[in-house]
Amino acid sequence: xxxxxxxxxxxGTGGLVKAYTYACNDALKGAEITEYxxxxxxxxxxxxxxxxxxxxxxxKHSGEILSSDFTDKVNIIxxxxxxKKQEFLSDIGETFSQKLTAKEExxxxxNFSTEK
Numbered sequence: 001x002x003x004x005x006x007x008x009x010x011x012g013t014g015g016l017v018k019a020y021t022y023a024c025n026d027a028l029k030g031a032e033i034t035e036y037x038x039x040x041x042x043x044x045x046x047x048x049x050x051x052x053x054x055x056x057x058x059x060k061h062s063g064e065i066l067s068s069d070f071t072d073k074v075n076i077i078x079x080x081x082x083x084k085k086q087e088f089l090s091d092i093g094e095t096f097s098q099k100l101t102a103k104e105e106x107x108x109x110x111n112f113s114t115e116k
Contacts, residue, residue, distance in 0.1 A: 035112045039081045041066070041105040045073050050096065057095055061088040064112055079110040 046054050051074045058065060063080040080088050092100055 036109045037081045037083075037112050038107070039079045039110045039112070040085055040107045041077065041079050041110065042102045043105055044076045044078070044092075044100060044102045046076065046100060047073055050100070051076075053095060054092070054100070057088065057091050061091065062112065063088065064110070077105070079112070081112065082107070 044054060048070075051068070054076060055065065058076075058078050058080070061080055061084040063078050063084070065076060065078045067077045069075040069077075089102060092102060
């Protein structure tokens with residue numbers, strides 16, 4: 001945000017352009033790049049012993065874990081890009097011999113972290 005106080009000095013158009021250019025550059029230097037892709041928010045409930053394996057499968061398919069609730073079992077809420085969803089569901093089925101079923105919550109545009 002740029003706030004300009006008039007201090008009695010007329011900057012003119014060149015001075016204003018210069019001031020706003022510096023402000024924009026500073027804002028862009030501090031900004032992060034995020035990727036929004038169409039995906040599906042899903043949930044999965046697993047035993048503690050299966051948690052790490054499920055986490056690895058989610059990450060393998062560029063998924064983002066939003067939360068993990070540890071009670072008597074682990075409830076994982078995560079997002080997967082639609083382009084990777086079928087591969088993910090197939091991989092989860094194969095890895096866990098069809099014992100686990102991911103429940104689809106909703107679809108939309110979600111923030112997926114970019115790799116650095």
